[in-house]
Amino acid sequence: MAAEGACKTPVFHARLPSESRMLTRPEAVPVCLCLDNEETHSTLVKALERAGFPVQSIADDSNAMARAQVVIFQPSARTAHYLNEYGSRKAWVAYSETHPSADVDGYRAQGIREILYVDELAPHRLRRTIGRALYAQHSLQQLSRYDGLTGLYSNRGFLEVTDQALFNVASNGRLVALLAMDIRRFNDLNAQYGFSYADLVLTQVAERLRRALGPLAKIARLGGDEFLILLENLADRESAERLVNRILSLFDEPLDTRDRPLKLEVDMGLVCYPQTLGSAEELLRHAHTAMHRAKSSQSTLYRHEQGLGPAPRVNIEQELRQGLRRNEFELFYQPRVCLRTHRLLGLEALIRWHHPEHGLLSPSEFIQAAEHSGLIVPLGYWIIDQVCHDLQVIQSHGLTEVTVASNLSFRQLQDEQFCQVMPRLLSRSGTDARMLEFELTETAVLTDPARAMKALRAVNDMGATLSLDDFGTGYSSLTHIRQFPISLLKIDRSFTQRVTLDREADSIVRSIINLAHDLQLRVVAEGVENPEQLDFLISNGCDQVQGFLFSHPRPLWETLQMIDHTLRHFAAERSGSASRSA
Structure with a gap:
């Protein structure tokens, strides 16, 4: 009733x-x-x-x-x-x-x-x-x-409020400022203390920003350690600078995290509208670029209006080109486990850069620069070629049914040579395309849907599997995505991390699993770190999982060494648990 x-x-x-x-x-x-x-x-x-x-x-x-x-x-x-x-x-x-x-x-x-x-x-x-x-x-x-970890806006929500703020400028004549900010050496925290500690840091940073800025700002987290801040209704440029200084001063005091005071340093990029004209997306790109200029010049803050010439100290585009020529990149692998059979189902390939000065770099430290410069296209083809080579090694170790997943960027999908290059790479190595999976973000397929559809159909026709990565952190719903030949959906780790701790996260993950199954999609949960998360995902019908509970990303030879012992132990433990419960 x-x-x-x-x-x-x-x-x-x-x-x-x-x-x-x-x-x-x-x-x-x-x-x-x-x-x-x-x-x-x-x-x-x-x-x-x-x-x-x-x-x-x-x-x-x-x-x-x-x-x-x-x-x-x-x-x-x-x-x-x-x-x-x-x-x-x-x-x-x-x-x-x-x-x-x-x-x-x-x-x-x-x-x-x-x-x-x-x-x-x-x-x-x-x-x-x-x-x-x-x-x-x-x-x-x-x-x-909204971002599942911090409750701040996601990229989509932030673009919506930024569009509205830019529209309001025509009637109120005020200034709008956009800031992109990330945390220096944040990946070291992940590596040293684990994702749960790093997530605690991110939530505390988000709370500091909220308390300091209040209704003066709209704040977003884009994933990883990158934040966006929208300051609107400003009287002049000096007002924006004062608020930027307020934000920087937030990091003068260390965070109190698990009895371990932590002093953070940040890099920030600033762009002001209408001093710089453009759409919300264009202004965000300018802010991102300015932030990377700040990072490379070690200047904390870089203003877009300073100009977008080469960075004073490091030209990362040149270093990326040199890195490709010198073979400084390597693929690490993380296993994916089937929850029905408790067996290894696949591996995800994750790129690392052995930088001659800065050591081992994770993708968050160079992929965005590769995207902006267009170098992501040759880098992407290098990844696919290396995956095909590594797959031969994997199969020689008896893992003949294990698939390997790698990422496709929106730049690759827009490359006019994509449909010609892909078959050549597979043919040269003799790789069976059915053993490959390509992961895409919502942005990649929706930036230019017509061109993406052509490229994805070509990949699908070759026999490769297509999956939607980091679901929930992008722009759209599954209704828009289902027109593409995607057969697998990956739940972003920011949601997996919160299950069993947050009722809302539990409901969201259940909803994703149920809706994906309604659309005949298989579901992978990323970022599984403990048995409680694993049990929740099993009880709610998730199909596959990956995360630190099974293995950190490792070089290929280390991955092959640990696979047999770790996954045999998991399968035996789960089989014993099932027998006891029966």
Whole structure:
């Protein structure tokens, strides 16, 4: 029944009398959808079909309404006509994106506010299916706008508020400043103390920024140690500089982390609008570039208006070119485990740079520069070629069914030679494309969807698997992604890390798994570090996992040495656990 106080418009009172009515086959009633929202329509079709309800759309079949016993609709002139025609002969569920909701078996308390009215005759299982599906959709929409670890904006949410701030400048004549900031030597914290300690550092940095800036700023975390700060409604450039100094002063005092005071240093890039013109995305790129200039010049803050010539001390583009020529790059590997068989299923290839001056560098320290310069294209082809070579070594050790995954950037997908180069690389090494998997971010496939589709279809036609990496940290929902030939989804480690500790994270991860399975996608959870996280993922139907619980990324020869012992131990332990529970 609708919750007390739920909105009941006159049209519902007029057409839904209170006398007793009966629906045949109440647990498997045919359902008709009359919805304009494509994403909601797709979500409900998948969920209802999975639950065993016959579903048809009025858009596909004009007679679907006549055959249905339950109708899910958005109030409109068209649906008012159907209400007048069929009235009390059907059960009605009204969906609205702008009105308060009725209670759908408790899901209103969990954030679902789109259900306007639920007929009391709609079967309980149907109501629950609708509630769960809309809750999953709502969770994923929220997930795409906010960072799961810190609660700050994600890239998508930050772009939305930045667009609005730039629009406001035309009417208020004020200044907008954008700051990109990252933490120096942050990867050393990961390596020395582990991800959980590094995450604690990130949450404390986020809290300091929130407390110091309050409503003056919009703050985002893009993943890793990179933060974005939007300062709007500023009187002049000096106001921006004062706030920047306030932010820098936050790091004068060490953080108090697990009885270990930690002094941080940061690099920042600043760009001001309308002194520098451009879209939100263009301004963010300028801020990122300025931040990297600060990093390379060791100057803490670099202003975009200083100019974007070569960095005073280090030209990272030149060093990347030299690194490729000198073969300074190496692939490390991290295993991926199947939770059904408890066996090694695949390896992920992760690039490292043996820099002659700065030692071993992780991707976060050079990939963005490679993207901006276009060097990611030759670097990406080097990775694929090396993966093909390493795969031969892996198979020679008896691991003939193990696949290897590597990343594809949006620059590679835009390369006009991509569809010609890929077959040549595979042919030269004799690699079976079915043993390869290519991971893509949402940004990579949505920057230029038409060109990405052409490239991905070519890869898919060769037999390789395509997966969506870091899901939840980008721009879109699965509704937009499912048009691409993707068969596997990877849950970002920022969500995996919070399961069993945070109810919201538990719900989000469950929603991702359920929705991915509805779309016939397999699910991999990244960043699994402890048995509690693993047990949660097993109990909620996750298909595969990877993380420090099994192994840190290692060079190939170390990976091959540890695979047999570590994964045999895991398989034996899990088999014993299953036997004891039985």
